[in-house]
Amino acid sequence: MNLDRRTLLRTGAGLLGAAALTACGAGRTEKAAFVSPAGPQVRAAEQARRPGRVRDIRLVAAPAEGAAWAYNGQVPGPEIRVTAGEVVRARLVNNLPAETSIHWHGLALRNDADGVPGVTQQPVRPGAEHVYEFTAPDPGTHWFHPHSGTQFDRGLYAPIIVEDPREPLGYDAEWVVVLDDWLDGDPDEVLAELAGGMDHTKMSPNMLMGATSPLLGGDAGDVRYATYLINGKARQTFRAKPGTRLRIRLINAGGDTAFRVALGGHRLTVTHTDGFAVQPVETDALLIGMGERYDVLVTLKDGAFPLTALAEGKKAAVSAVVRTGSGTPGKAGGLDGRVLRYAQLLPHESVRLAARTPDRTVRFELTGGMAAYDWAINGRRYDPRDITPIRQGERVRLSFVNRTTMWHPMHLHGHTFALPSGARKDTAVVLPGDTLEVDFQADNPGVWMVHCHNVYHQESGMMTLLGYESGGSRSE
Ligand code: C2O
Ligand code: CU
Numbered sequence: 001m002n003l004d005r006r007t008l009l010r011t012g013a014g015l016l017g018a019a020a021l022t023a024c025g026a027g028r029t030e031k032a033a034f035v036s037p038a039g040p041q042v043r044a045a046e047q048a049r050r051p052g053r054v055r056d057i058r059l060v061a062a063p064a065e066g067a068a069w070a071y072n073g074q075v076p077g078p079e080i081r082v083t084a085g086e087v088v089r090a091r092l093v094n095n096l097p098a099e100t101s102i103h104w105h106g107l108a109l110r111n112d113a114d115g116v117p118g119v120t121q122q123p124v125r126p127g128a129e130h131v132y133e134f135t136a137p138d139p140g141t142h143w144f145h146p147h148s149g150t151q152f153d154r155g156l157y158a159p160i161i162v163e164d165p166r167e168p169l170g171y172d173a174e175w176v177v178v179l180d181d182w183l184d185g186d187p188d189e190v191l192a193e194l195a196g197g198m199d200h201t202k203m204s205p206n207m208l209m210g211a212t213s214p215l216l217g218g219d220a221g222d223v224r225y226a227t228y229l230i231n232g233k234a235r236q237t238f239r240a241k242p243g244t245r246l247r248i249r250l251i252n253a254g255g256d257t258a259f260r261v262a263l264g265g266h267r268l269t270v271t272h273t274d275g276f277a278v279q280p281v282e283t284d285a286l287l288i289g290m291g292e293r294y295d296v297l298v299t300l301k302d303g304a305f306p307l308t309a310l311a312e313g314k315k316a317a318v319s320a321v322v323r324t325g326s327g328t329p330g331k332a333g334g335l336d337g338r339v340l341r342y343a344q345l346l347p348h349e350s351v352r353l354a355a356r357t358p359d360r361t362v363r364f365e366l367t368g369g370m371a372a373y374d375w376a377i378n379g380r381r382y383d384p385r386d387i388t389p390i391r392q393g394e395r396v397r398l399s400f401v402n403r404t405t406m407w408h409p410m411h412l413h414g415h416t417f418a419l420p421s422g423a424r425k426d427t428a429v430v431l432p433g434d435t436l437e438v439d440f441q442a443d444n445p446g447v448w449m450v451h452c453h454n455v456y457h458q459e460s461g462m463m464t465l466l467g468y469e470s471g472g473s474r475s476e
Helices: 005-009 012-024 040-048 187-195 455-460
Strands: 054-063 069-071 080-083 087-094 103-105 129-135 140-145 158-163 173-182 227-230 237-239 245-252 259-263 268-273 276-283 286-288 293-299 304-311 316-323 360-367 387-392 395-402 408-412 427-430 435-441 447-452 463-473
Touching (some): 054 080, 080 087, 158 173, 173 304, 187 455, 227 304, 245 286, 360 387, 395 408, 408 435, 427 435, 447 455
Parallel strands (some): 080 158, 173 245, 237 316, 387 463
Antiparallel strands (some): 087 129, 140 158, 245 293, 259 286, 259 304, 268 276, 395 435, 408 447, 447 463
């Protein structure tokens, strides 16, 4: 039997039979047999989450105004809000002229609901429907978007907030603030132009040259956007009473933009990143890479204050007014103040990973560059046949070695890793020339993506897979 795994992964047989397939490959250079996304290990892990009440949700993906594609006709799409332990049953109706999927970014969910076409499911064809059903295990601020091409840069994104049934934080009000860079065009065209190389004789207006940021260690981004949005709007006013103790859940849904965020006249107390609690720490401003989230607490003063998201290094910004009283909003203070660094983030006791020496270190060199637009991992562009094996029960260290001259927000699916400080995250910025080592507990069997959350880098190939070996586990 000489079956091509790539072909199989794209068929139902492959999705269900990856383990059987590699067993047939004996005698070849086949290395490992992997847990199948819909296999018994994945079902057992889901049962262990004790699925609770089912929440039915319907999401219709369709073209919207202008070049936008949207869920249920709105950008951001409709917020999903459930309590930890509840089951999300989301019916995706694809009214797009393209195949699509939904990835639930940040959730340690069952592998077959992870939304990666060709790996954990078949793509959802135009006119077709697909039901995602999974237990939302941990409280936190997360979001969802397609894992199909550049689609999330067209407006297909929305928050999914998992509430804590025993919320330990005290606050009076809560706002979800989703940041986005708005293309007002076709991101596939932008990608094609970028992939065509930096030929200066035909520099497209979409390409951004010379956007630099010291905070990002150099080159800030590749793409020039038409505008920047907070909750889908270029301007708006948030209202509250003075003295309100407010929780803000910040999400960067951008494709190629880091945002530096501050609220004029206020300091922010950071309580969570990527949904997981940290020891509360105060800051003037936050730098948020694509895919990252921060929860902050702030007690609002009396007056009007700018909530500003600076498109880092791109000489552009979007602002909203936070109004608790009269007056005109002052200058966008705070942005020039101290920006929180990862080293300041310490894990809250409730989420700290027990100290343990890694059983395995996986080295991912981030490679490629702007000129050839050949972003890759370990010099290889994404190939669904390249699966790095890990084992159930292991403590795995991912060593991201950035060989490029650009920063990359690296994201792991299905798990929340620990930074060297211990703070838990699922998406972390790796600066040019830097190495970032993150550890996670392999406790969610399946085949999982690791990739840069710059959608243009991801699509050009900076994406790879980790797979749980199907043969046994390491005892903890
Ligand atoms: Cu939000 Cu694989 O991504
Ligand atoms: Cu990148």
